[in-house]
Amino acid sequence: MSKAARGASVRARIAAQREAERKQEQRRRLATIITVVVVVLAVIGGGWWYAAQQSKSETVAGGLAPVTVQSDGTAVMAKAGVTSPVLDIYEDPQCPICKQLEEISGPTIKNLAAEGKVKVVYHPLTIFSQEPTRSNSLRAASALRCVSDGKQWIAFHDRLFKEQPRETVEGFKIDDLVKWGHDVGVTAPGFDSCVKDQTQQAAQEQFSTKTLQDQKLQGTPTLKLNGQQIDNNTIFVPSALRQEIINAGK
Template identity: 60%
Template structure:
């Protein structure tokens, strides 16, 4: 082998070695990136799982606390002797966000009352102006709230309340007709003999609207749902996160 050939052979070996080292380094980087990616995905997954658990609705753990229907159309839920903390829920039966609150945190409110951890007061209001959707949305809300006022039994009122949110019509469509409300009352177990007549006549509609205006002014409502704890507005990040909602109420009871 000539000197030139030997020189070329050395260069070739060096080149081959460098290429091998380069490939090995690339493989190391791929493994490192993959490991980092797995760790990152695991962190993201853990964060998502934590957030999901935080927002997971509770199951209704036991029977309802006693419910008392009050003269202004509100319903107070709580065990005997429990007067604090007080949770006030201002809601509109036609409000989509109120339906979402019921689906997300409704069981937590009920459980806290049943456990004797709080007194919960539901305030049905009509927040929508007459001009919205040619008055359709406001009319839906008013009919539903007026029908709820036809019920004097607390347990039946609560069942009807839940039915209204479960069957809430779209805002731009006429819904909660008197026939539908009567049917929902039957499904909810309403036994008042005059319920159908009361709903059909809508005799409580004007009283509801007048009281609704007073309540919204007194509570300084900007929208629904609004939840107050001992008279102070609660952040929606709390009210729509059952675990945080529960802890906030428990802390207020200390």
């Protein structure tokens, strides 16, 4: 083999070796990138899973704590002898965010009351000023005032949120309210006429105006624990809400 040929052969081997090293380095880099991506995705996925677990709604474990309807239209849910901490819930039956709160954190609140860890006070309000939401809210909240039995009150309260109409349509019609009351077991002889005549409408309007002013409420839902408003980032995370209430009782 000539000197020139030998030189060409050496250069070819060197080039091939360099190409092999370059491809090997590429494979190492790709493997590193894939590993990093997998780790990041695992961390993100774990974060999503943790967040999902934290925000997961409870189910009502068993029987509810006794409910007592007050003369002002509020209702107290608490086991005998439980006086603190006090959780005040300001809500409007026509408020979509209130419906979400009931769906997400309502079971947690009921469970805590049944466990004897909190005294819950429901304040049904009418906060809307425009139609048809104002009239919808007034009809529903006034009908709720027609229920004096505590067990029936909470059942009707929950049914109202379940049947909540869209904000742009007329809903909570009188005949429907009467029917839903019967569906959940309201048996008081004066219930039908109270709802149909909207006997409690004036009282509901006065109560709402006074409560909004006295409590300086900016909207609903508003939850106060021992008089202090709970952050919205907490009230829609059942596990966080549970912990805050438990901590307040220590």
